[in-house]
Amino acid sequence: MAAANGVMGSALSSPKLSTRGQSALARAGAFIQLANELFQNAYSASNPDGFCNLGVAENSLLHAELVEYYNSKFHLEPVDFTYGNDLSGSMRLSKALARMFNAYFEPVTPVKPEHMLAGAGCSAVLDMLAFHLGDPGDGVLIPVPYYVGFNSDFAARSGMKPVPVAVDESDPFGVHTLKTFEETLRVAEAAGTPIRAVMLCNPHNPLGRCYPRETILAYARFCEEHDLHLISDEIYAFSVFPTEDDEHPAPFVSALSIDFEKEAGCDPARVHVVYGMSKDFNANGLRGGVLVSPHNPALLTAVKSTSIFMKMSTAAAALWSCILEDDVFFPEYIKENQRRLREAYEFTTSWFRFHGIPYSPANAGHFVMADFRQFFTDADAHGRPLPLVEEDKGAARDAAMCRRIIAAKVFVGSAAAFSCPTPGWCRITFAMRRDYLAVGLARLEQLFGLESFGGLAAGMSEGGDGKAQEATLAGGKDHVREVAELFEKTAL
Template sequence: MATSLPKLTRDAELETLSSRAAENVRDPDHWAPLLKALSNPWSRTNTTGTIILGIAENTLMHQELAEHITSHFTVSPPEHLTYGNGPQGSPRLRKALASFFNARFEPLQQTKAEEFIVTAGVSAVIDELTWCLCSEGEGILFPRPLYTGFRNDLPIRSRGKVVPVSFRREDGGVVLDDLFDAEANLRCLERGLSEAEKEGTKIKAVMITNPHNPLGKCYPPATIKAIASFCAKHNLHYLSDEIYAMSTWRNPNFPDATHFHSVLSVELSHIIRPEMVHVLYGAAKDFCANGLRLGVLHTRSETLRRAMITIATFAWEAYLIQDCWARILEDDKWLKQFLTESQKRLSTNYGTLTSFLDQHSIPYYKGGNAAIFLWVDLRRWKTEDAITEECLKAGVMVAKGTNFVPEELGWFRLTFSTQKEVLEEGLRRLTESLKKFDG
């Protein structure tokens, strides 16, 4: 009987891969801790399961969305079971997106269907944008704290570099409101660009999340103009991730909080060329549909669109799924009711979370009126790792601030866009975990 060959060691097996694949394998697994928590979620019939407050997922309108998709789902063989019109996106969806943007984002110049490219999620948009804008090792500036997914989306395949921009003041202090201040952005972006160039990193763009992730606030027009002027001065692309654009509400405790302004709605024609301004959007957050994997880029640059189409095959979303979203966008009456109710429920849950934190003297970043999470200050307790571990033991998953490249350690991002009973039980488990560190 023939003897089986010995199994390769991990290092030997890595040598059979490309250098980039081997590097990805050596890096910490981005999904491992999430998959472990997601494998045993809490429910009424599984009360010992894990409550997820650490992932930016909005479940508040799942039932309404599922009912609409189920009752309107159709399959048209010529349109849905062939290559259709290619990887740029379903003509029906791109037309619906143009109408949606024109109605909801209030662009100064009307958007057109041909200006949109559809992909399998916003992560795919970021990957394709990075590939098109950055050669290997070139970077994009991000004000910090920043959305943790960028640290995976830019380098993992396209080999772009995330370059965090510090907003720390000259006296060493950190004021989170500075991220939304025009003068602070000009000062800090200039400093960040200079430091990156000194380290040998060529910068190709600035990306912001508006509304901001993880701070949950919107950028005022004056700051959007300041960022645009910085980009124009240095011939950089302005990338505006607006995936939470419709997840905004009025905060009764801060009625003057800046409401959402798309970069498309701000007068920038005298500041930056429109071909250098690009908007990212998707169905995941505002439409409570992370699992549909629908992302979109709006750009007025024909050259960038052509470049992205050359690689769009690798993130080509099924036309069946694209037209599910198109039907939702076309149903004006239902869409208005859906977004209004979603915003109402987000506002209610935001109030539930902030009231709970106030009652337990847990500080947080105040003044939010957007997105589906809150930036919470747990610095007076133990280290982030200790708190995270204790919370998992208690059956609640939270997102530690380190993942968001903050200026100060000890902050956490808590998601509140889940059912009330789930949120309340998660908060109970959180406070029980924190009590372990008191005294």
């Protein structure tokens, strides 16, 4: 009998992906499986055995207030159901953002709507920026440790290469780090990777501190000398707060506030600022980002030609505009957000100190880096001996420890994910509801056999069902082991 498609006895075969598609599949398969597990099987009062995510930089400290605010203030206009009145966002948002930058970032040159382009989050903006600043195979210098997302932002579609710069761990924010930049650039270009840009994350992710003005100027001089672009990711600009560790920390200094031509002999057309809605506005899911380049209209025009691929939703633009235009709510919101960030930081660092866990003092962002090397083991979960720390700086023991943490249904940011020079450091996010944070920390205590910190019991009673939050892990051990093995295949 003839086959339904008229072909006798032929075997069907799957269509092939492009070379790019196959490469993406090879890189991302395990990562996507792990991410799906973390998000779809997340801890909650109704799912007490789910994964507790202390690794993703997501601020939920004011979600309740923001839900109430947006539900009472949000409205759409007929234009919001069209492509709008701007290729990348909306004129309303551009005006509101310009007003914000001029009021809070102290720009040397007043920011105008025509100086910026909006997009669907900072990752989308950086992706488009990379596409227009470099060619496949070109490099971007990034001091370590650095935000793991920069790898995909620059490489996934544009094909640029993140080139880690091993700056001095004892003083990663000092002017002297530029000596390491010089050497890294020389080695990279000698190996066939032309360097096109320098990535500055200020406030820094994952270290949670701000760059001094002198260091930003040194970066600019370096970029001018080597004909590079300087990208300043300032997404945590309003998430800066004093702490008991440092009551008078280095303030946030925006690249927009510096006269680069006068102070550094640098063409300001080299300097581009990226900002977004995700972090300071507790809104990772709304996807709002903006590129600001007041002195490079050619770049903005080039990016605008492809901006349809990162176009921000008109609804998200209206939501962001709403809060930016509110001269009463906005400043109070920023003040309260900073207060709660400090409170959450102090709670988390108190937990570290109680257990004798060293940490790197921070005063910005949603996280803190802590040294977990005391929890290294000599063998992995299968009883196989692990290399001595002297052999690989502890990389194998770090990976084994992180797999144990995942198996305990807690996710933290690993040293490998952030290209941290010293394995064993973890990034712990604290900007979340106290009851959720307490459950994650309690699971770490259980995993490592630590004494219970008194503040956790009180924390578990804040904001939810205590019985659910005190539930112990039960069932699904084989499945959890599979997820832990996925961790070995990813850089999370």
